[in-house]
Amino acid sequence: MSLINxxxxxxxxxxxxxxxxxxxxRALRKPLLLTISTGVIFWLQPALPIRGLDFWLPxxxxxxxxLGWLLTSKPEERNSSAxxxxxxxxxxxxxxxxxxxxxxxxxxxxxxxxxxxxxxIIVLTAVAIITCFLYKIIRIKSSLPYIIGIVVLLSIFVAxxxxxxxxxxxxxxxxxxxxxxxxxxxxxxxWLGFSYIAFRLIHTLRDRQNGRLPxxxxxxxxxxxxxxxxxxxxxxxxxxxxxxxxxxxFIPSADALGAASKRLVVGLLKKFVVADLLAMIALNGANALxxxxxxxxxxxxxxxxxxxxxxFSGYTDIAIxxxxxxxxxxxxxxxxxxxxxxxxxxxxxxxxxxxQWFRAYFFNPLTRALRSAKNPVSVWLVILITQVATxxxxxxxxxxxxxxxxxxxxxxxxxxIQNRWSDWTKPLSARxxxxxxxxxxxxxxxxxxxxxFVALGWVWFALPSMDLSLRVFxxxxxxxx
Amino acid sequence: MITSRFxxxxxxxxxxxFAALNLVWAVFNPSxxxxxxxxxxxxxxxxxxxxxxxxRSYNLSLYDLDAMFASLKLAGTQKSxxxxxxxxxxxxSAWGTLLKPEETLAGMMDAAGLKTAGGKAVRVYNLGYPTxxxxxxxxxxxxxxQYQPDxxxxxxxxxxxxxxxxxxxxxxxxxxxxxxxxxxxxxxxxTPPVDNTTFWDKTLIGQRRVLADLLRLxxxxxxxxxxxxxxxxxxDYEHAARxxxxxxxxxxxxxxxxxxxxxxxxxxxxxxxxxxxxxVVMINExxxxxxxxxxxxxxxxxxxxxxxxxxxxxxxxxxxxYAWTCLDLWDAIPQERFTNxxxxxxxxxxxxxxxxxxxxxxxxxx
Numbered sequence: 001m002s003l004i005n006x007x008x009x010x011x012x013x014x015x016x017x018x019x020x021x022x023x024x025x026r027a028l029r030k031p032l033l034l035t036i037s038t039g040v041i042f043w044l045q046p047a048l049p050i051r052g053l054d055f056w057l058p059x060x061x062x063x064x065x066x067l068g069w070l071l072t073s074k075p076e077e078r079n080s081s082a083x084x085x086x087x088x089x090x091x092x093x094x095x096x097x098x099x100x101x102x103x104x105x106x107x108x109x110x111x112x113x114x115x116x117x118x119x120x121i122i123v124l125t126a127v128a129i130i131t132c133f134l135y136k137i138i139r140i141k142s143s144l145p146y147i148i149g150i151v152v153l154l155s156i157f158v159a160x161x162x163x164x165x166x167x168x169x170x171x172x173x174x175x176x177x178x179x180x181x182x183x184x185x186x187x188x189x190x191w192l193g194f195s196y197i198a199f200r201l202i203h204t205l206r207d208r209q210n211g212r213l214p215x216x217x218x219x220x221x222x223x224x225x226x227x228x229x230x231x232x233x234x235x236x237x238x239x240x241x242x243x244x245x246x247x248x249x250f251i252p253s254a255d256a257l258g259a260a261s262k263r264l265v266v267g268l269l270k271k272f273v274v275a276d277l278l279a280m281i282a283l284n285g286a287n288a289l290x291x292x293x294x295x296x297x298x299x300x301x302x303x304x305x306x307x308x309x310x311x312f313s314g315y316t317d318i319a320i321x322x323x324x325x326x327x328x329x330x331x332x333x334x335x336x337x338x339x340x341x342x343x344x345x346x347x348x349x350x351x352x353x354x355x356q357w358f359r360a361y362f363f364n365p366l367t368r369a370l371r372s373a374k375n376p377v378s379v380w381l382v383i384l385i386t387q388v389a390t391x392x393x394x395x396x397x398x399x400x401x402x403x404x405x406x407x408x409x410x411x412x413x414x415x416x417i418q419n420r421w422s423d424w425t426k427p428l429s430a431r432x433x434x435x436x437x438x439x440x441x442x443x444x445x446x447x448x449x450x451x452x453f454v455a456l457g458w459v460w461f462a463l464p465s466m467d468l469s470l471r472v473f474x475x476x477x478x479x480x481x
Numbered sequence: 482m483i484t485s486r487f488x489x490x491x492x493x494x495x496x497x498x499f500a501a502l503n504l505v506w507a508v509f510n511p512s513x514x515x516x517x518x519x520x521x522x523x524x525x526x527x528x529x530x531x532x533x534x535x536x537r538s539y540n541l542s543l544y545d546l547d548a549m550f551a552s553l554k555l556a557g558t559q560k561s562x563x564x565x566x567x568x569x570x571x572x573x574s575a576w577g578t579l580l581k582p583e584e585t586l587a588g589m590m591d592a593a594g595l596k597t598a599g600g601k602a603v604r605v606y607n608l609g610y611p612t613x614x615x616x617x618x619x620x621x622x623x624x625x626x627q628y629q630p631d632x633x634x635x636x637x638x639x640x641x642x643x644x645x646x647x648x649x650x651x652x653x654x655x656x657x658x659x660x661x662x663x664x665x666x667x668x669x670x671x672t673p674p675v676d677n678t679t680f681w682d683k684t685l686i687g688q689r690r691v692l693a694d695l696l697r698l699x700x701x702x703x704x705x706x707x708x709x710x711x712x713x714x715x716x717d718y719e720h721a722a723r724x725x726x727x728x729x730x731x732x733x734x735x736x737x738x739x740x741x742x743x744x745x746x747x748x749x750x751x752x753x754x755x756x757x758x759x760x761v762v763m764i765n766e767x768x769x770x771x772x773x774x775x776x777x778x779x780x781x782x783x784x785x786x787x788x789x790x791x792x793x794x795x796x797x798x799x800x801x802x803y804a805w806t807c808l809d810l811w812d813a814i815p816q817e818r819f820t821n822x823x824x825x826x827x828x829x830x831x832x833x834x835x836x837x838x839x840x841x842x843x844x845x846x847x
Contacts, residue, residue, distance in 0.1 A: 258483035277696070281703040286537060296707030
């Protein structure tokens with residue numbers, strides 16, 4: 001997102017803040033959130049070379065969210081007329097955006113000119129008919145629909161993140177569109193916010209399956225899924241927490257404005273001053289081959305280490321700041337992760353909502369499954385399997401390529417080794433903790449060691465190939481050309 | 482607890498402070514260009530900053546001569562008594578488009594380990610800057626004199642001479658005051674550029690681009706030191722055209738004669754004056770002499786034969802008339818040694834040029 005994009009979104013958040021300040025207009029907060037969030041997924045969607053796709057993908061997002069709600073809402077808790085109003089509002093927003101095609105040859109809200117209006121109407125009608133049909137008939141009695149839903153989401157995820165598959169899919173879409181298949185690229189299917197929306201959808205599907213999901217109206221479900229401050233870079237909020245804030249009448253206050261302004265200013269500085277300056281000197285695929293000495297190679301790695309933190313945590317600050325302006329307190333994502341004395345604590349404080357998600361929906365169930373297996377697995381093996389599998393999955397979430405697998409392995413094995421080490425040195429740790437000065441020295445040392453380990457791990461993450469990463473490792477330790 | 486009154490006061494005070502800072506900045510208009518991280522934190526650059534693809538070349542174009550020179554190795558090098566300091570000014574062929582710093586004319590001469598007849602070590606600095614304008618060269622020469630050169634080598638080509646081109650180079654256009662002063666000082670036959678800078682342009686807001694460029698230049702010092710890269714080197718660049726249109730025009734001029742005052746030889750004369758006692762060697766730089774289609778009409782993309790021949794004649798006449806030291810090397814390099822333009826040489830071509838310059842013995846009498 002550019003600075004202009006963010007400033008416009010902050011302006012929209014401020015408008016909701018102001019509207020919520022008056023008794024007569026306070027009730028507009030929810031419909032406005034729904035309208036803006038729906039519009040924003042079209043507006044922020046990156047331009048794509050496949051004709052019309054940058055309009056159809058946001059529309060597909062809306063269809064997936066609608067389907068998600070049908071699967072996760074209990075029929076007895078649904079309010080037909082309210083759902084109809086929500087559906088109509090969302091469809092109207094889509095139609096208005098589609099009609100902007102008559103305002104010029106380029107996109108006004110969308111990145112390119114929207115498709116033919118008739119096509120949009122046909123698709124909207126089809127989606128509406130299918131939704132109404134499912135609304136009437138859907139009575140979920142087993143876990144199968146949830147499992148199918150999760151499998152579908154994961155399949156889309158793999159199709160978008162596995163370059164070979166993405167390119168193949170792009171080729172098919174190009175062929176279908178009468179465009180050259182030769183030009184198909186993995187970049188043709190950049191789908192705004194899908195990663196985060198998929199996480200939220202899986203969260204609601206799983207929680208509904210386990211009976212833990214709170215009842216949500218269609219508009220609440222849409223707003224939760226598409227909440228515009230968190231659409232492109234998180235954080236991944238939990239539905240029950242989000243809904244609580246959404247349902248609470250929001251009375252704007254100077255406190256809220258002050259807190260929001262602080263987060264926004266800090267976030268903008270982190271992202272657009274610190275991170276963007278560091279990006280100029282951060283390790284990447286091009287400069288990794290050009291760097292001529294060990295010392296400078298370390299500078300590039302550290303620059304990347306700091307840049308990725310300031311960039312990501314800056315975005316989080318901005319999202320939290322915007323949320324505060326609208327009465328939604330999004331969860332924290334970073335808590336000084338580079339100042340933690342071990343890798344476990346680093347991961348408890350880095351991209352916290354993502355790691356909590358994986359802990360809840362993968363790590364804990366896998367651990368339980370392994371521990372309660374008929375043939376019990378030894379504790380250390382359980383730890384090894386769960387840590388490595390979780391971290392590899394987190395790596396794969398960034399992209400299904402070898403470098404992300406290696407990054408996941410690096411951290412998974414690191415966590416395992418740290419876990420075993422901590423276990424083994426427990427008596428020694430207790431003795432050290434009894435001596436404050438020594439404890440401080442050891443903490444400083446382990447913090448530096450953890451930072452160093454994480455910084456080296458970014459080499460796998462930042463560079464597109466293992467070969468290149470190994471060359472950089474060689475350079476970092478004074479080996480190789 | 483934060484109150485609305487507190488927030489309002491913060492906002493008003495913040496705005497007032499920002500406005501005051503802008504006004505103070507505009508009134509004092511401080512020049513920060515000479516504050517540089519180069520030669521202190523990072524090694525000095527081998528040539529003036531210029532770049533159109535900053536993210537890949539770790540370089541950028543800016544127009545603050547103080548900042549540009551402060552980033553050079555030259556600015557951080559104390560001249561020793563046994564150093565014979567040579568500056569190479571000129572256009573992109575001197576700067577070295579598609580050439581690494583050590584492959585340029587200045588880089589190769591510097592690496593040659595030359596000694597003057599008096600035994601001084603010859604150190605050669607690249608002060609070329611892309612864009613074709615003698616006035617741009619004059620401005621750089623004038624500025625560079627504070628670094629005590631012993632000799633200036635000034636390669637030129639006809640495309641830098643047309644009077645109408647003199648003020649078009651962005652670096653000239655963005656240094657209106659400096660150029661106007663040169664025009665006045667040396668009575669150049671040029672209309673002084675109008676300095677449209679308003680008071681608001683001098684505020685922090687008005688200077689934001691300049692300040693951001695200055696900061697970016699400092700940050701790219703890391704990448705310059707780490708990689709030694711200061712431009713992109715595409716392998717699949719478009720080669721200079723060999724087959725040409727049968728077009729006989731040169732700028733707005735048609736054969737048979739170039740207008741009497743169309744070429745700005747007075748700017749060269751000004752350069753000589755600016756150099757004072759420091760000798761200047763003018764080089765009519767090598768260019769691609771085509772043998773392809775319509776080569777009977779044009780030498781290359783830039784020049785129809787009639788215009789270039791007349792220019793050469795005028796160049797040599799001026800050299801003789803004013804006793805300038807000149808080398809006419811226009812056809813000294815074979816056409817296969819040119820890269821993406823009719824004046825850009827590859828490393829082998831630069832090597833040939835260096836040999837020819839050294840062979841003339843311009844350092845023998847020093």
